[in-house]
Amino acid sequence: xxxxxxxxxxxxxxxxxxxxxxxxxxxxxxxxxxxxxxxxxxxxxxxxxxxxxxxxxxxxxxxxxxxxxxxxxxxxxxxxxxxxxxxxxxxxxxxxxxxxxxxxxxxxxxxxxxxxxxxxxxxxxxxxxxxxxxxxxxxxxxxxxxxxxxxxxxxxxxxxxxxxxxxxxxxxxxxxxxxxxxxxxxxxxxxxxxxxxxxxxxxxxxxxxxxxxxxxxxxxxxxxxxxxxxxxxxxxxxxxxxxxxxxxxxxxxxxx
Numbered sequence: 001x002x003x004x005x006x007x008x009x010x011x012x013x014x015x016x017x018x019x020x021x022x023x024x025x026x027x028x029x030x031x032x033x034x035x036x037x038x039x040x041x042x043x044x045x046x047x048x049x050x051x052x053x054x055x056x057x058x059x060x061x062x063x064x065x066x067x068x069x070x071x072x073x074x075x076x077x078x079x080x081x082x083x084x085x086x087x088x089x090x091x092x093x094x095x096x097x098x099x100x101x102x103x104x105x106x107x108x109x110x111x112x113x114x115x116x117x118x119x120x121x122x123x124x125x126x127x128x129x130x131x132x133x134x135x136x137x138x139x140x141x142x143x144x145x146x147x148x149x150x151x152x153x154x155x156x157x158x159x160x161x162x163x164x165x166x167x168x169x170x171x172x173x174x175x176x177x178x179x180x181x182x183x184x185x186x187x188x189x190x191x192x193x194x195x196x197x198x199x200x201x202x203x204x205x206x207x208x209x210x211x212x213x214x215x216x217x218x219x220x221x222x223x224x225x226x227x228x229x230x231x232x233x234x235x236x237x238x239x240x241x242x243x244x245x246x247x248x249x250x251x252x253x254x255x256x
Contacts (some may be wrong), residue, residue, distance in 0.1 A: 001019065001031060001032065001033065001034075001035050001068075001069050002034050002035065002036075003018075003035050003070070004025060004034055004036050005034060005036065005037070005038045005047075005215045006170065006213075007039060007170075009098075009102060009215040009216060009217075010218070011015065011036065011087070011093075012093055012095045012098075013090065013091060013093070013128075013197060014034050014036045014083065014090070014091045014093065015035070015089075015090050015091075016032050016033045016034035016035075016036075016088075016089050016090075016091060017032070017033050017085075017086050017087060017088050017089060018030055018031070018032060018033075018083060018084065018085060018086065018087040018089060019032060019033050019069075019085060020084075020085065021083045021084060021087075022071070023076055023081075023225060025060065026075065026076050027073050027076055028073070028075070028076045028077075028080050028083065029064060029071040029072070029073055029075065029197060030051075030053075030071060030072045030073075030074065030083070030089070030090065031069050031070070031071050031072075032072060032089060034091075035070050035072075036049070036092075036093055036130050037049060037063055037070065037071045037072060037091070037093060037099075038059065038098075038214065038215050039063035039064070039065050040061075041213055041214075042127075042212055042213050042214050043045050043105075043108075043126055043127035043128045043129055043136075043214075044101055044105055044129050044214040044215070045101065045129060045130075045131050045133075046063045047060075047063070047094065047097070047098055047101075047191060048060055048093075048097055049091065049093040049094045049095055049175060049186050050091075050092045051072060051074060051089055051090065051091050051092070052089065052090035052091075053074075053080060053083065053087065053090075054079045054080055054081075054083065054094075056077065056079050056080075057248045058074045058075065058077070059074070060072055060074060061073045061074055061075060062188070065223045066147045072091075079122065084109045085103045085136060087231030094188065097132075097133055098215065099125065100132070100134065100246070101129060101133045101214075101215065102215050102216055102217050102222075102242070103133070103217060103222060103223055103224065103246055104129050104130075104133050104134070104135070104136045105127075105129060105136075105212075105215065105216055105245055106168055106204075106216045106217040106220065106222070106223055107136070107158070107226050107244055108127045108129070108136045108138055108244055109115065109168075109204060109208055109210055109212070109216070109225045110126065110158050110161050110162065110207070110208065110220060110223065111138060111154065111158050111226075111228065111242070111244055112124055112127075112138060112140070112188065112208070112210070113161070113186070113188070113204060113207050113208030113210075114147060114157040114158050114161070115138075115140055115154060115242075116188050116208075117157065118144055118149050118150065118152065118153055118154055118157070119140065119142045119149050120142050120143045120146045121141070121142045121143025121144075121146055121238045122141070122142055122188075123141050123142075123188075123191055123244040124138075124139075124140050124188055124189070124190045124210070125139035125140050125141060125190060125192070125239050126139050126190055127139070132251055133246075134245065134246060135243055135244060135245050135246070136243070136244040137231060137241055137242070137243055137244075138241065138242045138243075139239050139240065139241050140162065140239070140240055140242075141238050141239050141240065142238075142240070144238075148230060148240065149240075149242075151229070151230065151242075152234070154228055155226075155227070155228055158226065158228075159225075161204070161207055161220050162220050162221055162223045163221070164169075164220065164221075165219050165220060165221040166204050166205040166206075166207060166216065166219065167204075167205050167219060168175060168202065168203070168204050168205075168217055168218060168219060168220060169202070169203050169205075170200055170201070170202050170203075170212075170215050170216070171200070171201050171203055172198055172199070172200055172201075173198065173199050173201055174193040174197070174198060175195070175198075175199060176189060176199050179199060179201045179211070180200070183201070183209040185201065185230045186203075186204075186206065186207060186208050186209045187210075188199075188208070188209070188210055189210065189211055193211070195211060197212050200212065200213055202214070202216055204220060213243070222240040223245075223246075224246065224247060224248050225247040225248065226244055226245060226246050227244075227245045227247065228242055228243070228244055228245075229240060229242065229243045229245070230243075231243040
């Protein structure tokens, strides 16, 4: 299985074929040769969309990860009785939603990179993007007694990075230690996460680098304007939470 969104997050459709299919409780789980859809992980929700199979167009009801593969879940139908290896499939992603998720995820990386510069002893503790792609909760800690971040200063630094139109790329490293050694001044990672072997790192040119399997924009300028709000303490262990809100949600420029 090839995960198309890793290298081509702007691709909206794909013609591929079925590798395998499993029926469970009135649903058909399909493993595709070329997988267009990002499955929930790393704080980013499932993609949505449709597939065309056996002459029918049906909505994607969910995505399931199993043994390194992603299965597209659709409602079973008599038309799919003979679906098996080699059956042609056309996949279509819900592009407006995908683009919002990409904007939000990239915005979160920029904001966390800004926090890393402005919060003493900063360590990331994960993000959670809303299902509609409009907001993102970002969790982090600072050194003992660290003051709450100056949100105006964080927003100003984020706006600067957005305006600079920096390139956003994904790079592969043999290990997280290799990534940290290569990008020592901008690398950050949730210390609770353990990585084995190759790791995919999303980089914002000379500003931020973070292990991530999500879909991202090509340039920081596409993020647009955003607002930050202190959302409180996420637990008794000193974890702080900020809420990031994108503006101009209805403006959906199509970069391609």
